[in-house]
Amino acid sequence: MSELEQDRVKNQKQPANFSLTDKFRSLGFENLTDIQKKAVPIVYQKIDSLIVAPTGSGKTESSIIPIFARLANSKKIGKIKALYITPLRALNRDVFRRIIKYAENENLTIQIRHGDTTQAIRKKITESPPDILITTPETMMILLTQQKLLNALSELEWIVIDEVHELLGNERGSQLSLSLERLQINSKFPITRVGLSATIGNITESAKFVVGTKRKCKIIQDNSIRKYDVEVKYIEGTITDVVDLIVEYVEKNHPDSPVLLFTNTRGESEYLASILKERSTLRIELHHGSLSQEVREETEETLRQGRPGIVVCTSSLELGLDIGSVELVIHYGSPRQVSKLIQRIGRSKHNRDSSAKGLIVTNNPDDEFETRAILDRVKEKSIEDQVIHEGALDVLAHHLVGMTMQFGSVPVDLAMKIIAQAYSFRNVTIEELFSVLDILHSNSILFFDKEEMVFKKKGRAFRYYFENLSTIPDILKFKVFDTASKKIIGSLDQRFVGDYGDPGNVFVLRGMQWRILNVDESSLKINVEPISAAGINVPYWEGESIPVDYTTARKVGIFRTKTQMASPAISNKIIENLKLGIIPDEKTIVVESLRARNTIVMHSCFGTKINSTLSTLLSTMLSSKTGYLVDSRSDAYRIMMSSNGRILQKPLLDVLEDEFDLSFIVEASLAGTHNVNWRTWCVAKKFGIVGRGSVYDRKSARFLYEKYAKTPLAKEALRELFHDKYDLENTLELLKKIKAGEIQLHWIEVENFSKLAEPILDHTTKYYAAPANIDKGILDLVKTRLLKTKHRLVCARCGKWERVMETKEVKDSLACPYCKSRQITATFFSDYDLSKIIQKKHSGKKITVDENHKFVRAWKISSLIENFGRTALVVLSGYGVGADTGARILRNMVGEEQLYKQIYEAERQYVTTRGFWDS
Secondary structure (H helix, E strand, C coil), X not given: CCHHHHHHHHCCCCHHHHHHHHHHHHCCCCCCCHHHHHHHHHHHCCCCEEEECCCCCCHHHHHHHHHHHHHXXXXXXXXXXXXXXCCCHHHHHHHHHHHHHHHHHCCCCEEEECXXXXXXXXXXXXXXXXXXXXXXXXXXXXXXXXXXXXXXXXXXXXEEECCHHHHHXXXXXXXXXXXXXXXXXXXXXXXXXXXXXXXXXXXXXXHHHHHCCCCCCEEEECCCCCCEEEEEEECCCCHHHHHHHHHHHHHHHCCCCEEEEECCCHHHHHHHHHHHHHHCCCCEEEECCCCCHHHHHHHHHHHHCCCCEEEEECHHHCCCCCCCCCCEEEEECCCCCHHHHHHHHCCCCCCCCCCEEEXXXXXXXXXXXXXXXXXXXXXXXXXXXXXXXXXXXXXXXXXHHHHHHHHCCEXXXXXXXXXXXXXXXXXXXXXXXXXXXXXXXXXCCEEEECCCCEEEEXXXXXXXXXXXXXXXXXCCEEEEEECCCCEEEEEEEHHXXXXXXCCCCEEEECCEEEEEEEEECCCCEEEEEEECCCCCCCCECCCCCCCCCHHHHHHHHHHHHHHCCCCCCCCCCCCCCCCCCCCCECCEEEEEEEHHHCEEEEECCCCHHHHHHHHHHHHHHHHHHHCCCEEEEECCCEEEEXXXXXXXXXXXXXXXXXXXXXXXXXXXXXXXXXXXXXXXXXXXXHXXXXXXXXXXXXXXXXXXXXXXXXXXXXXXXXXXXXXXXXXXXHHHHHHHHHHCCCCEEEEEECCCCCHHHHHHHCCCXXXXXXXXXXXXXXXXXXXXXXXXXXXXXXXXXXXXXXXXXXXXXXXCCCCCCCCCCCCEEEEECCCCCHHHHHHHHHCCCXXXXXXXXXXXXXXXXXXXXXXXCHHHHHHHCCCCCCHHHHHHHHHCCCCHHHHHHHHHHXXXXXXXXXXXXXX
8 A cells, every 4th residue: 555545545534635645646746755755634724834855855746736725616707816935936937837737736827927028928817817927936926016916916825945945044034024015914814834945954044034023833744764875076287177077077988968067156067068068078058146047947958858058057956946867966166155065956857766976076175175064964964054134224214215116105113013024134233223214315216204203105216116125235347358369368356346446456366477567448458468477466256156154164173183194085195295383273273374474374174254354354463453454354264464564463362362342342442444435335225325337446445335324224234244254252252272372373373385385375366566567478468469360461552362361371572473463461361352442443443431441551561461471460460559659669679578569569559548459
């Protein structure tokens, strides 16, 4: 007898459960999963609940099948009875595919509405609302302002919130928590809320997030843990060596099935995909959020079909997408978090009964230790907490404007009631509400009537609201253009450009140092030149990295010590070859001091946020005590500090053992910094003070921070920084342990930094050099490019002979085979007009002023080629180098190296004075 048949016998006295059992069977389910057995009866009884279970356990079905069964009896024409809210648009398409048959089985209508939905479908939803609507948190904000849809939602009974764990730790979650309360006040019925989540650390708080402050929530949890069969491979070498291993592994073990290859950033995914295409015959595809909807859908379809090959992806494919049978998931580098590993590796063999199959490959020693620490935590069922954004005032501002569109004139007490019921905003005070209303009033977005205690929308409300639907900052990207190779080498976001984008500044990108020549804000381009040298303190741009928590970093420390005893087996030898005499671990801080550079590296296995807090504390206090500015940066395992003055052991120990107000010091240290300037700019956008398309400028941002220092704008900028970057509470606990001697500090003077220190030194090199200094590497790049430049050669006398050639292919002596003239000129290879102009002139026909200008220039160039041969073409291959500049360079020529230097200097001059050319 199957489990469902046993349930049927057991539940004969419960008609509801009996019918649900039949429904699961009719939809193709032989047996209920553990989570379905627990959740289905509770959901069917309309009990608010949070369902927590790993990927592939049937969470979706455990909620929607019982909900649809009840909806079949309560549906009403023109009313949306259930909302399914999901954080990813890619997920929407997939959920739609999977649950449409469940809806049809109950004769229910279902539609999808998000940013990619066509205008025709949007109109259909408005004119003829479905029984069930699938949407996103951002689109929900639109629905709450449209009267026809508000009317359609007026009898809403069910809300399913998918992927709750994806919403908790960011402002999208805060935004949704208020939307849920606005939906409730719009509906005649009490809305039953069901949250679906992968395994998370702080389950109780997550349940409160789902239902709000006034309701109870039933937590339904699958306590079983899926098995993860994960290999960890460390490669001593470059990313090319990593790619070769991946190709060999896939060709040997999984040649006939699709393989997912996850990376932590879009840049990494693009880079890996390009190398994979070069070095393998496998089918390689990309999937990330910046790609078009069509490209993403096409890739998802090839996965469903099971076509062999590698799909390189980011978080865009880590959630509950039904992508068929993926036999293997590879991860480049450490996933950084337990939850990321479970979600990503869990995409393989999307079935609860089979082990998830994964390969994690890295060429970074930190990553190998970190991955093993994360796998250890998976076995222990230890998962990171998702820290909820509490009282996000910019999100609150946006919702207050939304309320005026929903209700018209809004009494303050109604707004306060809605706010207090949203868990993320439960602690917002009436004073904070007033201050947010004041800022919106002063910027002509709302009118706040303090006598009547009501607020309503003003002229700018509509535009402000719809420009700020997303809580994710709208970040403009600048293309970085290498003037030596004439190629775009990457991009920098406006935050970096605004902070560091002055001409002459040096920064690091793709592992190389670049000097900024100029920034063109109109075309969003930066012209740079490569340099090579060594030093300290160059800004390095790596974007927002995934933080590593204290528990994982501490485990890395434990593994470092165990490595000495050959347990566990670690492939990299960085700890074995460490010559410091002591290993930095979870109880031992080791400081490497290099006096020659006034720089120290402090090894501290405490995680991203604690080290960031500690770094800020130490640099601020040491700067104030010594009188020298101490620069610092940190990662999950180390802190680096450098200064013009000597950094000594005693002052550093004094800071660690001192008594102080940590919050005050961190806040004081942030004034005027890049971090707080950028946050202020983003928050000012979300308050409607800065226009959506405005290019970030650090001076303007600093002015805003000072102008709004006592307002919600500055308060919110600091709140976000403290939430995302710092951990005051755990840092204070750590400092107590240092004072108590539970954590020891060892100071070592070194002549060279150890290999263990290198990861934080790689990104902090600075080089001050005169612009005239052009190193040989640049000249080689310039020479290669100039010799490969294509030219269209034309006879300047008759115009009949023409030929497209690269500079290196041209002989020193040229002559026209038709008229025997040695007057050969050159133009752009795409210029098809010059020969016609010359022929018109040769035949005595009248030519225009512009044509005559081109004709005169052609004769000047032919004179240079006749006198200097191919060397003239080399010079004329330079961007912006015309006949007159070319003649000057050729006249002053004193050797090949000097020639290329002069060409490059002419190009630089052209760039900085004439702007940008098309790439």
